[in-house]
Amino acid sequence: MDLLMLSDVYFPRVNGVSTSIRTFARALAGKGHAVTVVAPDYGPDSGQERHDGQGEFELVRLPARVVFFDPEDRLIRAPDARRALDALARRRWDAIHIHTPFRAHAMGLRLARRAGAPTVETYHTYFEEYVGHYLPWLPAPATRFFARRASRWLCDAVDHLVVPSEQMAQVLQRYGVRTPASVIPTGIDLAEFAGGDGARFRAKHGIEPDRPTLVTVSRLSAEKNIAFLLEVVRRLREPFPRLLFLIAGEGPDAPRLRRLVAEWGLDGHVRFFGNLDRRTELLDAYRAGDAFVFASPTETQGLVLIEAMALGVPIVSTAVMGTATVLREARSALVAEADVDAFAGQVARLLRSPELRAELAAHGPRDAQAWGGERMAARMEALYAGLARGAPATARAEGAR
Template structure:
C-alpha cells in the first residue's frame, strides 16, 4: 500500500506523537508498504537530520515558532499551497493524519482532491492540556472550545484510531459519531533488548547500591512530575541516598528544578534532558530500581511499555490510557494519586530485592501484548478496508478535481 502520514509534530520534537509516527512508519515500511511522512522543518541546528530514515520518505515543510509553545512549530500556509499539487498528483491508498492543526487541514483537502479515505489518530487529550498553555483564558471556555473543536475535527475524517478505550469513551461523551477503532501504537520490542544500567550509573557517578528511581517524560505541567518530586521528598526520610533520574525536556523544566531545590533535593534529583533513544535512554531506564509515572492525561503511555520491555519495575497511577496499559500488568504496582500511598508503594519496592526481581521478570512478558508486530497487522487491515470501501476515482475525474 501507499500510505501518506501528515503531522504538525515530529522529531527532533520528543513526545509520544513523534514516537508513535516513527513506530507506525518504520513498522509499515518493514512490512513492505510505501510510507511518506510530511512534518514541520525545525530549522538549522535543531538536530532533525539525526532522525531521517532510509526506510520511509520524510518531507519537511517550512514552519514557524508558536508563541505560546516555542517547542512546537506551525507549518506555514504558503508551504501547504506549494506542496498540495505535488501530493495530490501522487497515488495514495490512505491518508493518515496524526495532529489536528495544519496537518488535518492538509489531509482533508487532499481527500477532497484525490477521493482517498482519511484516518486520524486522536493522540492527545486536549481538554486536559489546553489550560496549561493558555492559562489566561477561563477554564470552562477552554474546555468548551476543546470539545467543540474535537467534534468538528473528528467529523471531518472517515475513521478514527484511538489509543485506548478510555479515550474512545471521552470522544463518545463529546458527541463524536465517526467510526473509531481502539488501537494502541505499541513498540518495536527489538529496540528494547539492549541498555546497560551499570554503564549509566558508572558514567554519572551513581553508586551501584544507591536506590534509584527513573521517569521519562516531556517536562510539562500536565505530566504531573511535581507530584513525583513530592514523593521523592517523602522517601528521602527512609532512603537518604535516594537518586531520582528525570529524562526529558519541556517548558516546565525551570519550575521543576526550582521545586527540587525548594524541597531540599539537590543531592537526590538529576535532570538529564533528552537522551538518545537508541543508547543512553535505554541505559537510563535500566539504571532504575523502579520506573515512576503519574501523568493523568495520557491517551496511552508508551513509556510504561518501554519500561516493561526493559524489565524495570513500575510504580504508577492508572488513569486514562495508562489504565489500559497497566490493566493486566504483573510488572507494576498501581497507586492512587496520593503522595503517602505512592511513596508507600515505592518504599515497599525499594525494600524488597525479591519483589523487584519478580516485577522485573514479568515486564518483558507484559510488553509482548503491545508489540507492533500484531498491532500493525490490524492497522493494515483497517487501511485496506477503507481503501476498498472508497475505490480510486477515474483518472479523468481525479485530474479534474485537482485542477479545480
C-alpha cells in the same frame, strides 16, 4: 498500499505523537507498503532519519515557524503547505492519515477531496486536560468547552478515527463524536528495547551501584505531573536518605521543576538529564533505576510504561486513561493512587524488597509482548485496507479491534 501521514509534530520534537508516527511508519514500510510522512522542518536540529535497512519511509519536511506560546513546536507555513498540497495531489494514495489537528489536519482534508482518498485521524492528545496548561488566562470551563467542541468538529470531518485506548474512545463518545473509531495503541519496536546497561549509566554519572534510584522518562510539561513525583521523593527522603531520582526529558516545565527541587532541598536527590539518545543512553537510564515511576493523569497511551516493561524495570504508576489500559493485566507494575502518601508507600515497598523487584522485572518483557509495534501495525494495515476498498464504516471499526 501507498500511505500518507501528515503531522504538525515530529522528531526532533520528542513526544508520543512523534514516536507513534515513526513506529507505525517503520513497521508498515517493513511490510512492503510505500509510506510518506509530511512534517515540519525544525531547521538545523531536524536531523535525518536513521534506518537499519528495513522499514525505510519517505520523510518530507516543510518550512515552519515557531508557535509563540509553545516555542518547542512549529506551524507549517501556509504558502509551503499549498505548494506541497499541489505536489501530493498528483500522487495516488490509498489512505491519508492525519495525526494532529492544525495545519496537517487542513492539508489532509483538502488533499483527500482532491485525490479522492479516505481519511483517518488519530486522536493522540486529551486536549480537554491539556489546553488549560497552555491557555491559563482563560477560565477552565471555557477551555473545556472549546476543547470538546473543537474535538467534535475535527473528528466529524474525517472518515475514520483511531484512538489509542478504550478510555479515550469513551471520552469522544461523551463529546458526541459519531465518526467510526478503532482502538489501536501504538506499541513499541520491541527490538529497540532489548538492551541497556544500568551499571554503565551509573558508573558514567557517578551513581553508586547500591544507591536506591528511581527513574522517569517524560516530556517536562505540567500535565505530565512530574511535580507530584518530586513530592513523592520529598516524602521518601527521610526513610531513604540516599534516594536519587533521575529525570530524562525536556520541556517547558523544566524551570519550575528545577525551582521546586531547590526550594524543597532536593538538590542531592534529583538529577535532570534532558533528552537522551533513544538507541543508547536512554536505554541505560531506564535500566539504572530500581523502579520506573510515572503519574501523568492525561496519557492516551503511556508508551514509556511499555518501554520500561520491555527493559525489565519494575514500575510504580497511577492508572488513568491510557495508562490504565497498559497496566490492566500487567504483572510488572505496582499501581498506586494519585496521592502522595499512597504512591510513596508503593515505592517504599518496592525499594525495601529485592525479591519483589526481581519478580516484577521478570514479568516486564512478557507484559511488553502484548504491545509490540508489529502487532499494532497489522491492525492499522487492516484498517487502511478496509478504507481503500470502501468497506462499510462499521465493518472497518470492528475489523480493526
